[in-house]
Amino acid sequence: METVRVNLGARGYDIAIGTSAAGVGAFARAALPKSESALVVHDANTGTHAVAVRAELDAHGFRTASAAVPAGEASKCPARLAELYDALYDLAADRKTAVVAVGGGVIGDLAGFAAATYNRGLPLMMVPTTLLSMVDSSVGGKTGINHPKGKNLIGSFHQPTGVWIDLGALNTLPEREYLSGLAEVVKYGVILDAPFFEQLEVHAAALRARAPAALAGVVSRCCRLKADVVERDEYETTGLRAVLNYGHTFAHAFETLSGYGALLHGEAVSIGMTCAAVLAERVSLIGTDLVTRQTKLLHAVGLPSAIPTAWPADELIAVMRRDKKAVSGRLRFILPTRLGEVKLFDDVPEPLVRDVLAAK
Numbered sequence: 001m002e003t004v005r006v007n008l009g010a011r012g013y014d015i016a017i018g019t020s021a022a023g024v025g026a027f028a029r030a031a032l033p034k035s036e037s038a039l040v041v042h043d044a045n046t047g048t049h050a051v052a053v054r055a056e057l058d059a060h061g062f063r064t065a066s067a068a069v070p071a072g073e074a075s076k077c078p079a080r081l082a083e084l085y086d087a088l089y090d091l092a093a094d095r096k097t098a099v100v101a102v103g104g105g106v107i108g109d110l111a112g113f114a115a116a117t118y119n120r121g122l123p124l125m126m127v128p129t130t131l132l133s134m135v136d137s138s139v140g141g142k143t144g145i146n147h148p149k150g151k152n153l154i155g156s157f158h159q160p161t162g163v164w165i166d167l168g169a170l171n172t173l174p175e176r177e178y179l180s181g182l183a184e185v186v187k188y189g190v191i192l193d194a195p196f197f198e199q200l201e202v203h204a205a206a207l208r209a210r211a212p213a214a215l216a217g218v219v220s221r222c223c224r225l226k227a228d229v230v231e232r233d234e235y236e237t238t239g240l241r242a243v244l245n246y247g248h249t250f251a252h253a254f255e256t257l258s259g260y261g262a263l264l265h266g267e268a269v270s271i272g273m274t275c276a277a278v279l280a281e282r283v284s285l286i287g288t289d290l291v292t293r294q295t296k297l298l299h300a301v302g303l304p305s306a307i308p309t310a311w312p313a314d315e316l317i318a319v320m321r322r323d324k325k326a327v328s329g330r331l332r333f334i335l336p337t338r339l340g341e342v343k344l345f346d347d348v349p350e351p352l353v354r355d356v357l358a359a360k
Contacts, residue, residue, distance in 0.1 A: 006140075015223050015227070017167065025060035035098040039064070039099050045071045046104075053102050053127055069084075081113065088119075101127060105133045108138050113156065132180055132181035138163050139230065140229075141160065142157060153322070165219060177264065182208075184266060197297070242334060243342050248269060249325060250320070251269045258309065271305060274306075279348065280337070285337050
């Protein structure tokens with residue numbers, strides 16, 4: 001078991017990384033000493049994991065109930081959120097009742113937002129079961145649901161009390177879902193850690209094959225990198241945390257126009273990172289070599305780099321104007337300046353953005 005600490009003072013918490021669900025009950029009891037009850041939230045794909053987690057919680061003195069939502073991005077919506085509120089009401093939840101999210105990014109975001117808003121805030125524990133949620137969405141406190149006009153437009157910051165990562169859960173993921181998570185892994189190398197990117201290039205085949213030795217180090221490093229950013233800019237007020245959204249301005253537009261589900265989040269991020277790198281090259285921030293290396297690595301781990309549907313540029317840009325990083329409708333992009341470093345730019349000419357979208 002390895003532990004990564006997110007140092008946020010009174011809101012600080014541990015990320016425990018192991019290879020089994022055994023121990024999650026003791027971890028939860030230590031992280032939630034005042035909680036007597038817990039709602040375990042899962043989807044149709046993570047029911048088996050949720051049963052194991054709930055049994056551990058029961059054994060450590062929690063009074064538990066469970067709530068299941070349909071699998072998929074479409075569940076990040078007001079209707080599913082209302083169902084979680086109903087489940088908490090039926091549990092007679094008080095302000096010490098914990099919400100335990102067992103699943104991927106959808107479950108973490110949805111259950112996290114329910115925890116952030118029911119009774120003006122309940123304790124939250126994350127038990128991520130996908131690679132994407134392990135390395136990214138379960139850490140840092142971003143929660144929320146989608147709006148038909150844009151992804152993650154409704155949400156709040158609500159830090160968990162702890163994150164329990166069982167790497168064994170990755171063995172149950174469908175291939176496409178697993179590969180999707182590797183996009184966020186590649187992202188960390190591009191934005192923060194050039195040596196890590198180089199390691200990914202060397203071990204791409206092992207990662208694609210889910211080699212346990214390769215995965216343990218990758219998940220731990222990604223969690224540490226994200227924790228470092230969150231500790232310095234928890235509420236995304238200084239601009240530092242925005243670097244974590246590399247590729248996401250494009251990606252969220254692709255997801256919105258595809259109807260939330262046709263593209264997995266990681267697939268959209270992979271294409272979005274490609275667009276961002278090409279855009280950075282067009283404005284002379286980087287050379288062709290970095291674009292090529294990034295694309296080669298994405299392909300090596302089984303990820304796409306081209307838009308599967310020719311959406312009109314006007315529609316894509318209209319969605320981008322409502323991205324959370326946009327200011328007064330002005331497009332802002334996270335772009336690489338060299339391997340391991342990105343910056344926020346708000347002066348990219350729109351015609352260049354259109355050219356990149358047309359080329360993809």
